[in-house]
Amino acid sequence: MGSLKVMLVDDEQEFAITLAERLRMRGIETITAFDGEEALKLIVGDKPDVVVLDIMMPGMSGLQVLGKIAEIHPGIPVILLTGIGSTTEGIAGMKIGAHDYLMKPIQIEELIDKIRAAVKK
Amino acid sequence: MKETLFMGRITATVTHEIKNVLAIIRESGGLMEDFLNMVEGDNFKYKDRFHKIISNIEDQVVRGDAISTLLNRFAHSPDADVASENVPDLLDQMIVLSARLAKAKEIVFKSDKDSGVILISSDPIRIRMLIFQAMDVLMNYCKPGQTILVNSKVNDSKLITLEFSVDSKTQVLQEFEQIILSDQWKDLISTVESLDSKAFINPENGTLRLELRSNDNR
């Protein structure tokens, strides 16, 4: 399996940075962005295989970013991170094109499984 | 009221439990610190890194604990039908509790720190709901990036005024005029009435004013 590139978008910087490091330790390339606008800026020049996107963000919400990403790179799989109990938002995201959703706090093995599944599709 | 009491009890129990679990995390972190300190010199290349991670975890525990404490306090509010409380404290409590919602809308609420003590005797759940509803309606009708100042004062006749004012006066007029037509405003008005108080919107200077009556006989 070749090297996967994942974009992590989360306003919780410590979370994004730490998760990115852990993914890297497992041989996954990462791009991190701390809000929707930054993510959209970065994604134009650096297309990841999968985007892991937090729904609850100030400014542009995850769902808005999801729509924009689909405009820039149609077909790119997006895994949404939802807060606890916000299953409905996750489902709403899947309805508008997200590949899957995960509830925070996440288990890294589960995330990697989902990333792999998303790429395989 | 029974349901709110019930919700309150559940929330109070749950937050209490969360605080316990956070304490366990804190203790585990402390334990790791101790281990780290026991490990000899260069033997352990991640020593500093671990110290940093653990202090990071402790910061997050503090953060989580603070919000749990507030939520716990909030959850205890339906315990009494009438309570005498400090309005600036109430404001702070509600601002912190709804910080996440405000953050999502990129709106910042700031309370006036010099208000001193203003006691109000009222239904603790209703008054919190009223403050929340006011903040909620403002969140929906303000532009992202705006800051809303909240100050409280009391006049001679026991009338306590809470004023939410938008700092930048640009482009708030139209949105403010629409507030009155919204369902949220209707909900707010019904709460206001149940507290025997009044609410005003002033689109010209972008303020929402609540006039609360402290009711000691209720």
Place this chain on the structure above:
Amino acid sequence: MNLRQSIGQLFSGLAEVPGEETSPIRYTIMRRNMTILMLLITLVPLSLMTVINYYEYRSVLKDEIVTPQKVLVNKAKHSIELFLANRLATVNFIASAYSYDELADEANLNRIFRVLKREFEGFVDLGLIDSDGIQVSYAGPYKLQGKDYSEQSWFEHVRVNGTYISDVFKGYRRFPHIALAVQTMPSTGKSWIVRATINTGKLDELIASMGLDAESDAFLVNKEGVLQTNSKYYGQALEQCPCVPSVSYEPTVLERVDPSGREIILTYAYFPTTDFILMLIKPQAQVMRAWYSLKGDLLLVFLLSVGLIVAVVLRLTKTMFQRMKESDDKRALALREMEHNHKLSSIGRLAAGVAHEINNPLAVINEKAGLMKDLIEFTPNFPEKERFMAPVGAIIGSVERCRTITHRLLGFARRMDVEIQVLDVNDVIRETLGFLEKEALYRNIKVNLNLGKELPKIESDRGQLQQVFLNILNNALQAMDDGGTVSLATFERDENFIGVTIQDTGHGMSEETLKHVFEPFFTTKAAGKGTGLGLSITYGLVKKLGGDVDVQSKVGKGTRFTVYLPKKHDMTQGSNNG
């Protein structure tokens, strides 16, 4: 102020009660006012009608009673007049048809008298009296021949007037009679007088023919008040009658009180040709009997109507105000519920926001701990690996626990609306017990689970069911001292329902408490230990879900709640309550 204004005020005054607008006394006052008003507008016209009718009927009835009496008196008077005139004419005929000599002949006179007696009843005797007042001849039962009448007043009278009808008198005879005398004046020679007497039997007969009832009395009286015929109440003929009314030739009606104190109605008429007065007396009570009975009927109808109206009005206002109160209560309840829902959804939103706020540091902690774990695991020969892994594992485990807890909290905060799904009630019960494990553990309370293994899944709302069980379990825990036992069992009741029993070994409830335990707003605050959180909510929720709750309790023994839940969620039932 004009009338319209004052009427307006009256009505608004009825509906508005100063002060205490929400207190239940308001209904009492409004109901009282409405009752008074309704009674006034119905009873006043009714009373007026009754009074008017009373007087109208009385006058009409009086006319109806009085007129026949007048007619009767008039008729009788005429008959008597006719009778007397007829007898007088007969005597006159005899006086004119025969000469003095013929009449003076006793045998002849006897013959005429016999014919007279045969043809006209009532004649007692017949005699011829010459101008000097000496009885010349006489036919009859008495020896009166030669008697001198010249000194008697009637003789003078007949000499002046030509005819004479006497009052009733007994004279030489011992029974009452009337004398009729006619003077004949031939163109030459002396005049003579023919005198006949008739007995009063015929008069009695004529009076009797008026057809009077037993209590009425009719009689003749003369102007001096001497009874001419027998009276039922005032004595025999020739006795003095106590009353002589003023002169009136037309029949007249008077209301009198007679000397014996009776109220009477007196109808009378004077005779124009004689001194007689015909009197008809009826006791007032008898005359007015019809009136009294009518009056009685009227009063009865009036009282019955009043009774009916009062009953109807009272009933009506009672029902009306009960309905009004019910609908007001319902509205108040609905308002309260609405306000409550606002409150809940506000709290729900807030709780959701706060849960995120707690969740984020947890997510960070999770990653940090995860990173440490990675570093430990990925580093070959990590010193004291086991020692470090233990607290890291503890942290990750704690985060997981927090996650579960917050999840539960949010689940509660969010479940405001009925969200029907197919679920296993046993699962719901296990989940719910999770909330109470700690408390049960601390308090050494034993939890017995006897969940039906083959319990079918039902269509219901998870959150609401949790709340139902939690309420009841909370209640059970509060009712028990430390060391008690809660037993839960699930079973299939029938093809439509499943049942859940929750039995505690607590203090139990008194029958009085039991009666009210599901009533909204019922509180046992004064009773201290016992019901805890509102069971009315539990009841409401179960009803909303189409089920039912049964509660049995014995003081000192414990309480058993049985919740019945439908297997299928009936949409219509659900929307009714929504």
